Structures are given as C-alpha cells and as structure tokens.
Amino acid sequence: MRVLLLFLDGIGLGADDPSLNPFAAAQLPTLTELSGGYKWLHSTPRLSSERATFIPTDAQLGVPGRPQSATGQAAILTGRNVPAEIGEHYGPHPNDAIRAILAEGNLYTHLAARGKHSIRLDAHPPHYLAEIERGKRLRTAMQHAAYVADVPLTTLADLRANRALSADFLGDGWRDVLHIPDVPVHTPQAAGALLATLAKQHDFSLFSTWITDEIGHHRDLARGIAFLERFDAVMAGLLEAWDDSEGVIVITSDHGNLEDVSHRKHTENAVPTVLIGAGRHQIADQISALTDLTPALLRLFG
Template sequence: MKILFLFLDGIGLGENNAEINPFARANMPYLESLLGGRKLLKESASSEGESAALFSVDPRLGVSGAPQSATGQAVLLTGINIPAEIGYHYGPKPNPEVAQYLDGKTVFAKTVQAGKTAALLNAYPPRYFEGIDSGKRLYSAIPLALTNAGLPLFTHEDYFAGKALSADFTGQGWHEFLNFPEAPIFETEEAGKRLADLARQYDFSFFEYWASDYAGHKQDMGSAVRQMERFDSVLKGLLEHWDSRDLVLLTSDHGNMEDLSTRKHTEADVPLLLFGEKSIRDEFGKDIHDLTGIAPAIEKGLGIRN
C-alpha cells in the first residue's frame, strides 16, 4: 500500500459558526459529497462515506497550553508524545530539545531504513536554501526530519521539471511572490492530478500546506475561505486519479484557522480525514485517538512497524 500524507497546518474542528469559522462558510462540494453532505466541522466527527471518513484527533496530548507547530509536527512524524516528555508545547521551529526526536525516529527515517521510498513533494525556491545556508532561516520540523533521513528537498528546478509541486498547489505564488514568471501554473484540479501522479512514485509521500496557518494568524476570512474552496478542487483532482486501494490521509498539528476570533492557536481537536477503501480506512484509523497514533499507523500500513 502507498500512503500520501496531506498536512494542512493549523486547522482544527470548529463550531458551525460562519462568523468566525471559514469551514462553516466555504463552499466545498466535493469533500462534503464524500462525507454525506457534512462540512468539516466539530459536529461532523465521526462521519463516514463510501470512500472517506472523518475523525476527531486530540493535539493537546495531556499538556497544558495551546499546541504548537514544532512539537505537533514532530509528534505526527514520530508517534512520540514529545510535549509530555519535554513538559511543554513548542514552536514554530524546533529547538534542540524537539530536534533530537527528528533524527532517526521519524516515519521518513524508518521508511528509508526499511528500503522503501519516501519524499516531501513540495518544491522550495532558491531563497529558502539561501536562508538555510546563511543561518538566517531554520528548518521547520518537516524538512528537518526529511533531511535528517538523508532525503533531498526539491528545488525550483524539480518544480519546473514536473518532479514536485508548489506549496500553494497551483504555482501562482511563484509568479506573485517569488518572481518566477516562467514557472508553471496549473488549474486546481490539474494540480490535484499531478499530486496523485507524484505520490504514486513513492511508498510514502508527504505534502505540506502552510498558508492555512498564516490565514489563521492574520484572521483573514476571505483568504481562508478561498484557500479551502481551491483545496476542495485540488482534492477532487487528486482522488479522481488515485487508486482507492492506497490511502490518502489529511490532518493537522493544532487548531487555528477554524476560529478567526483569535490570532492564536486554539486547543481544538484536529481533523483526521482518510480516503480509500473502507477496509483500509478502518484498519488505519482504529487505534488513533490523538496525534501519537498517526505515525505508528503509517508504519503499520507500510509494513515497517517494529
């Protein structure tokens, strides 16, 4: 079985309140059709359709305070309750206490050690690498885990060659913010199809979408709604070109965008969306109650669980 992990930063399961929750306002007909007409809300978990299921997952992990990016992402990649071990939630970038867990203990590392293939499907622009090389930028948890596993981050050349995807799915950001006028741009459904094509090349693949967390911190309802409506179209393109005998999972590290009444992270549960045949979804999700259950389920699905 192949597994694609869609990581949407900073999305929780919120209330059915269109004043503060873009998920209550956004028009997402494709996802809603998979969930029996339900929106991505707290009240919709747990729900199941023919090819999709939604669960509610605890990111708090028994530690006081709002969950944070570095620890939350590290837990997703390791299955270890890192906030409990170090005594606090931490973010946005890993400090040394968090970073130690991201070397040899992650799904990326274990997949490589088992002789299987893995990739982070995002393409990074030249100025990202310049920032890392100069010390002005630190790796966040996901690229740190990848590089610690000996896997490469994809570059703009990989994006141009069709080997990776833009962080905004379509590539529009390469034109508007990165000054690459020759960069490819895709319609949303086509971007989803390309994501499926890329993910099929690996046993385990990961895609990181961070703009959702940014919209939450900015309390930008318009941006949040547009993002989720575009994502619904990406998801349609992805799943219509995906083998249902393989698994797509979507989850997050903490709540944020589901409550735009605050700039801060929330303590809301996060969604776990599973796409694939029912027997595969049932087996994958049966022991997941909080963020620590996801990495072990991935390892078991890949046949690399110790």
C-alpha cells in the same frame, strides 16, 4: 501500498459560525462528501463515508496550553508525545530537544529502514533554501525529520519539471508574489491529478502547506474561504485520479488556527484527520491523536 500525506498547518475543527470559521462559510463539496455530507466542524463525529474515514484528532496530548507547530509536527512524525516529553507545546521551529527526538527516529527513517522510498512534493523557493543552508532560517520539524533521513526538500527545478507542487497548490504564488517567471501554473484539477501521478511513483509522499496557518494568524476570513475552496477543487482532481485500492491519502494537521479567525492565536480544538482509500480500514480504528499517525502508517507498510 502507497501513502500520500497532505499536511495543512493549523486547521482545526471549530464552530459552525460562518463569520469566524472558513470551514463553516466556504463551499467545499468534495471535502464534505468525504465526511459523509457533514462540514469539517467541531460537531462532526468520527464517521465513514464511501471513500473516507473522518477522525477528530486530539492535538492537545494532555499538555496544557495552545498546541504549537514544532511539537505537533514532531508528534505526528515520531508517534511520541513530544509536548509531554519536553514539558510544553513549543514552536513554530523546533528547539534542540525536539530536533534530538526527531533524529532518534521518525517516519522517514523508519520507512527507509524498511526499504521504502519517501519524497516531499512541496517545492521550496531558492531564497528559502539558501537561508536554511546559511543557518539564517531554522528548518520546521517536518523539514528536520526529512533532513535527518536524507530526504531532500524539493526545489524550483522540481517545480518547473512538475516533480513537485507549490504550497499554494497551483503555483500562482511563485509567479505573482515571488516573481519567479516560467513556473507552471495549474488548474486545481491538474494540480490534483499531478499529486496523484507523483504519489504513485513513491512509497511515501508528503505535501505540506503553511499557508492555512498563516491565514489564521492574519485572521483573514475571505482568504481562508478562498484557500479552502481551492484545496477542495484540488482534492476533486486528486480523487478523480486516485485508485483507492493502491494507496491511502491522509489529510491531517498539527493544531487548530484557521477555524477561528476571532483571534490571531492557535486554538485548542481537535484537528481533522481524513483517511481515503481501501487501506484505511486497517488503521482507522487505531487513530485518535496525533501520536497515532506514525504507528498506524508503519503498520500499513507492514
């Protein structure tokens, strides 16, 4: 069994309003097919399509306030109700209490204890990694979970060698924004195929992108639409190359944001979890909140 977790920071299930929700406005044929012909909206119930199960997933976890990245990501990767344990939704970066919870055990450390190999598939720019090393930048909760399990963050060298992808999926941001020459720039089709190829080489692969959350904070509807349409095209390439009998793809998020560009803050909406592959039938019924993901994935690995 292999698992590929695609984590899109800050995507929730919002209103069917193309003026404020990129998920309502964008052309997303692949994502929509996964959810049985329905857009990824608040009104879409839990349902199964030919290849996938779509699960509106509770990110609130019984704690008042707007869900935040550190507690949400820690809940995803530990199965613990981290916001309830620390008494609030907290982020974007983890505090000492959240770091301690991640260090007590997370999906990466539990998989390592079962002899399973994990990898990150999203490359990090050199200046970003240098700032983490110098203590100038805090690790995200997802990065800290990997750190305490000795799973390295992937680098420019990994990107150049096609062992990782860029957070923008295609790599053009490294060339055009970071001005790093000689990085591969993929078509969406090729990026999706590369995700499939890499995920087949490891037991557990995690690809994380922060760009969805950033677009939401900037209230940029047009950019949100463009990024989701890019993701949709990448998913088409991934699904074409993915063998449903070999593994499960999980798409999920930590909290809402992008689905409502009427304000700059996170939302209290449920987030989409989408499970793809035959193994999903073993775990889909067990998932309704962020805290259910790690226990379900561990069950999948036996």
